[in-house]
Amino acid sequence: MTTRSIDLLEQQGYHADLQLCLQLVKSCSHSRDLSQAKKLHSQILGTKHSRNRHLENLLIEMYGKCGSLERARAVLDDLEEPNIFSWNILLTAYIERGHLEQAKEIFASEMPQHNTVSWTAMLTAHSQSGNFQDSWGLFQSMPRRNTIAWNAMIAACGHHGRVALARLLFDATPGKNIASWNAMLTAYSQNGHIPDARRIFDSVPYRSTVTWNAMLTAYADAGHVAGAGAVFVAMPDRDHVSWNTMIQASVMAGEFELAKELFAAMPEKDLIAQTTMIVVCSQIGDLGQAKRVFDAMERRDIVAWNAMLQSFASAGDFDRAMELFERMPERDVVSWTAMLVAYAEKGLLDHARALFDSMPHRSLVAWNALLAAYSRSGHLEEAERFFHQMPSCNVIS
Structure with missing residues (x-):
């Protein structure tokens, strides 16, 4: 407008x-x-x-x-x-x-009537x-149920691990549509029932892009890169979800070169893919390529800024990390913690403590990083005092 x-x-x-x-x-x-x-x-x-x-x-x-x-x-x-x-x-x-x-x-007190x-x-x-119980109670109380309601309940069952009930509802659904098949496929996928998901996929009368993506995600989440790849190659149409799912599957399997090739072949690179590629390039030590991907982004969210910041910090490039940190339009606890951890691991205690004191919100990771830095540098009395100041601690502390 x-x-x-x-x-x-x-x-x-x-x-x-x-x-x-x-x-x-x-x-x-x-x-x-x-x-x-x-x-x-x-x-x-x-x-x-x-x-x-x-x-x-x-x-x-x-x-x-x-x-x-x-x-x-x-x-x-x-x-x-x-x-x-x-x-x-x-x-x-x-x-x-x-x-x-x-x-x-x-819903209960003001609406004069309800429909599906x-x-x-x-x-x-x-x-x-x-x-889940409230969802199930509402479903049972519905005076009339259309296919959308049946599909929503199948999805709810899948989301809460009630796979057997999801299948019972799927089989009972009158006038199943493609969304019904997709809901059942996703329910199996979410709960690791890959063979069952595949049987649904093979039985679908018509496959939409959502159907293909659901099967692709099932293999990807289970770590079956070969299965995901076979589905990806066979897809008649691919959208951003397809490309990002396949890239993520490659990254999770440690196949970084495949992830880079997929990213290069992606017709329209979106924020998710670009941020993932910054992380990939950082992990394989290609900081230059990570920076080129970051610089080419038309839009950046806090996750993208943090990915690039952590890339510089983990590589020990403190000057560029701090320069980026200062340029960030907004910062969250991840941003602050990334810089603090980098300084602490390098033994730059004064920088780490100054940054820690400036943090608007401190995560347990930040507390632990500074505690470890004091301990490693031999400042055991300061480490003990710092430990007793911590609002909470975990096994790392």
């Missing part, structure tokens, strides 16, 4: 085009820009479409995506007669933001939060 688009809506005023309003709200949901969302909403209230139910429902969704549950709720409360779609959108917003207790309250979307949303939310 652009400022020009919002300006155009403002120019149209009361008689603004409905399709433009809908398009802008959807765009704002995608961008998750709350300040733009509030500005857009205020302009929509001045149009003749301010009471359009479809548009109002999209506004609820927009605020949910932008993280403002309070405003999403306010839009619903302002509706003259919220429909089931309105309630489901609000319910989903609370679930997606991790507010399960409030979602349960909305409502039931399935709650079933999946309970499963993902670790409440």
Whole structure:
């Protein structure tokens, strides 16, 4: 969404085009820009479409995506007669933001009616939060179950290790679709039942890219690089998940050259693949290539910055590590700990202690690294004093 688009809506005023309003709200949901969302909403209230139910429902969704549950709720409360779609959108917003207790309250006490979307949303939310029994109870209580609900319960069973129950549900599912087969395949895969996963894969009437990726992941997670490779080569279409799964499988098996060749052949390199390759290059001592991959990244998250920082630190290149550390747009406990461990292992106690004292949050790894540095350098009294200052300790301490 652009400022020009919002300006155009403002120019149209009361008689603004409905399709433009809908398009802008959807765009704002995608961008998750709350300040733009509030500005857009205020302009929509001045149009003749301010009471359009479809548009109002999209506004609820927009605020949910932008993280403002309070405003999403306010839009619903302002509706003259919220429909089931309105309630489901609000319910989903609370679930997606991790507010399960409030979602349960909305579902149980506020919604005038439920449909399969409502039931399935709650079933999946309970499963993902670790409440398998609640998921199972909801599934059994559903007045009507569609294929989506059956698939969600199969996935919940797989996630919680109830493979036999997952298979029972799969066999009982009326009107199985490709998602049903994928859910059962994934349930077997998640629990290490590779032969069963393969039998499902071989029996699927139609294989989507998700199906191929599920089988690829099954082999990769089990450490079967040859099996993963065979599936990867046979795939008619590959997406980022396919490439990243195969690269990760190669790395986990210690086949770094294969990982590098796969990365080089990857049509569109994403953040995950690039970060993995920084780690790979660091592990094989190719710091120059790690830096080239890092420099070529169009976008970097904290994980990518930390990967490059740890590469410099583990190689003993403290100058470039510190230069990168200072450039980082944000730091987390991993960033601070990487630098501290590097200094401590090199015996640079003054640098390590100064950094430790500057840390906003200290991990147990950081405490242990400095403790070990004091001990190795013969500062046993300081090490003992430091040990007694530790908020917690483990077997390493």
